[in-house]
Amino acid sequence: MNYPSKLIENAVNEIARLPGIGKKSALRLALHLLKQEKEEIHSLTDALIALREQICYCARCHNISDAEYCMICSSNRRDQSVICVVTDTRDVMAIENTAQYNGLYHVLGGVISPIEGIGPSELHIESLIRRVYGAPEDQPVKEVILALSPTMEGDTTAFYIQKKLRDSGVKISTIARGIPVGGDLEYADEVTLGRSIVGRLAYE
């Protein structure tokens, strides 16, 4: 594409490097920004720079945080004996939105993926092991819930963590796989349907 100005070409190229935004959308966004007040552009760019330069991660669960320990880790209303292991912050937010979980989290920062060159040492797995084995005696970890995506990488990561925690005596569980609420049996794939039968729940 031929751009009428170097400035717009630069901006489009930069915006198009964001995931899920192509050159056409980037041009639309750049032309939108051109029409905005200068202050609005600065409030956007300031927010992005502050985000990147001032962000903290919780020293315990590695979630994004405003202080040394995140709000969840430093809350005394949360059950300190359960740790839910997730891939990233979005998963924490998604689970928090359900209001069904009251334990702590551990954010891995990704999953094991040999193709992308991500091994266990690139993730926060070592600190999870330490959290479990090194828990104080009056506040032991009783359960580790693995809430990873049901992909090959997620399963590999879950298997790796399971092996590492095998000797800890801590209960290890994974979130249930099955038919989504409101989903139709007819349209469920075979693997999901199969898992929903294997993992069936008895009426109490």
Place this chain on the structure above:
Amino acid sequence: MNYPSKLIENAVNEIARLPGIGKKSALRLALHLLKQEKEEIHSLTDALIALREQICYCARCHNISDAEYCMICSSNRRDQSVICVVTDTRDVMAIENTAQYNGLYHVLGGVISPIEGIGPSELHIESLIRRVYGAPEDQPVKEVILALSPTMEGDTTAFYIQKKLRDSGVKISTIARGIPVGGDLEYADEVTLGRSIVGRLAYE
């Protein structure tokens, strides 16, 4: 949604103000930016600030430009007697990409829209009239092509310009409406199909 950090909440709110980007996409983009090098964030924000603060508009056709006159207006290979009137820069780029047009442009900067409070005086219509009536005698404007969207606002704008240019003796035309190339007659709407019959072309 509860964000784990004020910084991320701020960034998400700022990003979500861009058109077509909701809170979920904004969060995805913010988390992506968090993983990038600081230099990359700065090259993005610098490009956006430079775009907004240093951009120039062509003094003649109001297209985005790096100099006082844009590349098209200052080219001596373009036919100076034809002016194509478009809504914004994207239309110029789209028509340039077809390589079917060799005249000049006039970028209105929008269309007349009473609902959004945009009247003729908010657009570059006055300068178009001046370009047509005030053209030097040895280089007169012979044709004005109205390439506006076939919406109510676009049609109103076209009608307004037509009325203003009526006494100039300049030929006024509009781009053809009809069945898109590769389009199926069956799926064309009635108005488009009707226009394609009214505007039919004889084989030469």
